[in-house]
Amino acid sequence: MKKIAVFLFTSVALQNIAAQNLIxxxxxxxxxxxxxxxxxxxxxxxxxxxxxxxxxxxxxxxxxxxxxxxxxxxxxxxxxxxxxxxxxxxxxxxxxxxxxxxxxxxxxxxxxxxxxxxxxxxxxxxxxxxxxxxxxxxxxxxxxxxxxxxxxxxxxxxxxxxxxxxxxxxxxxxxxxxxxxxxxxxxxxxxxxxxxxxxxxxxxxxxxxxxxxxxxxxxxxxxxxxxxxxxxxxxxxxxxxxxxxxxxxxxxxxxxxxxxxxxxxxxxxxxxxxxxxxxxxxxxxxxxxxxxxxxxxxVASTSNNNNLQVNETPAKDPLQNIRIYPNPAKDMITVETEKSKQFSIEINDMAGHLVLSSENQNRINTSALQNGVYTITIKTSAGNLTRKIIIEK
Ligand SMILES: [Zn+2]
Structure with a gap:
C-alpha cells in the first residue's frame, strides 16, 4: 500500500559484514x-x-x-x-x-x-x-x-x-x-x-x-x-x-x-x-x-540436495539432533545428545582460547564465563558440531 515517494540512501557500507560466502x-x-x-x-x-x-x-x-x-x-x-x-x-x-x-x-x-x-x-x-x-x-x-x-x-x-x-x-x-x-x-x-x-x-x-x-x-x-x-x-x-x-x-x-x-x-x-x-x-x-x-x-542445511526429489527425505545428519539451550544462556547450558553417551564439550572465546571443557556432561556450568559470544564444540564419534553461543547475565 505504499504511496510515499522513496528517497534512497546511497553507498551503504557492506564491507563490515562478516564474510557471507555462497553456499x-x-x-x-x-x-x-x-x-x-x-x-x-x-x-x-x-x-x-x-x-x-x-x-x-x-x-x-x-x-x-x-x-x-x-x-x-x-x-x-x-x-x-x-x-x-x-x-x-x-x-x-x-x-x-x-x-x-x-x-x-x-x-x-x-x-x-x-x-x-x-x-x-x-x-x-x-x-x-x-x-x-x-x-x-x-x-x-x-x-x-x-x-x-x-x-x-x-x-x-x-x-x-x-x-x-x-x-x-x-x-x-x-x-x-x-x-x-x-x-x-x-x-x-x-x-x-x-x-x-x-x-x-x-x-x-x-x-x-x-x-x-x-x-x-x-x-x-x-x-x-x-x-x-x-x-x-x-x-x-x-x-x-x-x-x-x-x-x-x-x-x-x-x-x-x-x-x-x-x-x-x-x-x-x-x-x-x-x-x-x-x-x-x-x-x-x-x-x-x-x-x-x-x-x-x-540457517538451512548446507548438505547438497542436487538429487533431492519431492518424495525423498534428505539424508539425516547424525549431529542434527544435538540441542544446545538456552541461547543466550546465563549460568547453565544444557546439551542434549540423543545418541551419543560418549562426548566432550569445549567452549572457546572468540579469540579461540579454550575457556571451559567437560566430558559426558549434559549440563554445563557457565557461571564463571563473562558476558559475550563464544563457540561451543560437541565432539562425538559421529563428528564434531560447533555452534555460536551467547552468555548474557
Ligand atoms: Zn502491498
Whole structure:
C-alpha cells in the first residue's frame, strides 16, 4: 500500500559484514525457483479477481493458498488461520509453520499480503505471494535450524489491519511476548513494470519507530543485500521500511527487513496492476534472492540436495539432533545428545582460547564465563558440531 515517494540512501557500507560466502546447496535451491511456477502463480492470483478484504474473492484467495500448501505436502495441522474483523468486515490471515531443528521456538517470518484493492493486484501483492509459495515448495523438506512461518496477511490495504491483528493477538497478548521472532522478512510489490530495466531490488531496513531494533534491522538488511547478490542476478539498493506489514512488528520491537521494487511501476491500487503490465522475470529473480536469503536467515542445511526429489527425505545428519539451550544462556547450558553417551564439550572465546571443557556432561556450568559470544564444540564419534553461543547475565 505504499504511496510515499522513496528517497534512497546511497553507498551503504557492506564491507563490515562478516564474510557471507555462497553456499552451493543454497544456490541450488534458489535455482529451483522456476519461471513457470512464478508465472502460473501470478496467473492464478490474477484470475481470482479483485481480492478486497472481506470479499468472496478474498476468501477464494485464502482457499487457493491453502490448497497450494497442501499440494506441496504441508499438512493441515501446519496451517493456522488467524481470523480478524473490523466494522462488519471479516477476513483471515494464513500462517504455515515449518518447525526448526535447533531452535523450534524461534521464528523467521516471511510474509506478504494477499488482499488487493481496486485491481487484481498482480504486483501488489501477487508478486510477494507467488514468491512465498515457491519458497515454501522448495524448502518443504529442507531442515532449517530456526522455525519458519510463511504468513499471508489480509487487510493490508485498509491499513495493515491483518498484520496488526496478528502481532497484537498472536505474537503478543497484551504486554506478553508470545512469539520469539528472530526476523520478519516482508515482500510487498516486487512486480516491476514490463519494459523497464528491472535489474535492481530495494532492501528495506528499519530507520524509525522504536530505535532499539534499528541496528539489528540494518544488519539483517545488509545480509539480505549480500544474499541477493549471491543467489540472484539482481543488484540492490538499501532504503527504509514503511507502510507495509512489517510495521506492526517493528512497533513491538521485532527486527524487520523487506523487499520492494526499485523502479516503481505506479500501477498499484488500480486496474493497471495486472498481468499485462507486470514483469514476470523480475518476480522470478526476486524469488531466487528471497529463497537464498530465507535459507541464510533460517540457517538451512548446507548438505547438497542436487538429487533431492519431492518424495525423498534428505539424508539425516547424525549431529542434527544435538540441542544446545538456552541461547543466550546465563549460568547453565544444557546439551542434549540423543545418541551419543560418549562426548566432550569445549567452549572457546572468540579469540579461540579454550575457556571451559567437560566430558559426558549434559549440563554445563557457565557461571564463571563473562558476558559475550563464544563457540561451543560437541565432539562425538559421529563428528564434531560447533555452534555460536551467547552468555548474557
Ligand atoms: Zn502491498
Amino acid at each position: 552451493q546447496a543454497y544456490k541450488d535451491r534458489a535455482d529451483m525457483v522456476t519461471q513457470a511456477n512464478i508465472s502460473n502463480n501470478l496467473q492464478e492470483f490474477s484470475n481470482l479477481g479483485v481480492k478486497t478484504t472481506g470479499s468472496t474473492a478474498n476468501t477464494d484467495a485464502l482457499n487457493w493458498l491453502k490448497n497450494k500448501y497442501l499440494s506441496y505436502g504441508y499438512s493441515s495441522s501446519q496451517m493456522v488461520e488467524d481470523p480478524f474483523s473490523f466494522g462488519s468486515t471479516n477476513s483471515k490471515n494464513l500462517v504455515i509453520t515449518k518447525t526448526g531443528t535447533l531452535y523450534p521456538d524461534k521464528y523467521i517470518i516471511i510474509c506478504g499480503h494477499y488482499d488487493t484493492i481496486v485491481g487484481p493486484g498482480v504486483s501488489d501483492n501477487g508478486s510477494g505471494t507467488s514468491i512465498l509459495l515457491e519458497a515454501a515448495r522448495i524448502l518443504k523438506d529442507i531442515p532449517t535450524e530456526y522455525s519458519i512461518k510463511f504468513v499471508h496477511f489480509s487487510g493490508e490495504e485498509q491499513g495493515l489491519i491483518g498484520s496488526n491483528h496478528y502481532v497484537n493477538n498472536v505474537a503478543y497478548q497484551g504486554n506478553t511476548r508470545k512469539l520469539d521472532i528472530k526476523l520478519v522478512f516482508n515482500i510487498d510489490q516486487v512486480g516491476g513494470q514490463i519494459g523497464n530495466l528491472n535489474n535492481k531490488i530495494t532492501c528495506e531496513r528499519d530507520t524509525g519507530g522504536i530505535s532499539s531494533n534499528n541496528a539489528a534491522s540494518n544488519t539483517a538488511t545488509q545480509e539480505l543485500a549480500v544474499c541477493t547478490g549471491l543467489y540472484s542476478p539482481l543488484q540492490t539498493s538499501i532504503s527504509y521500511a514503511y507502510s507495509s506489514d512489517y510495521i506492526p512488528f517493528e512497533e513491538k520491537g521485532y527486527t524487520i527487513t523487506g523487499f520492494y521494487e526499485y523502479i516503481k511501476s505506479e500501477n498499484e491500487h488500480s486496474t493497471d496492476d495486472n498481468l499485462t503490465n507486470i514483469d514476470p522475470v523480475y518476480v522470478f529473480n526476486v524469488g531466487k534472492a528471497a529463497v537464498g536469503a530465507l535459507q541464510h536467515f533460517a
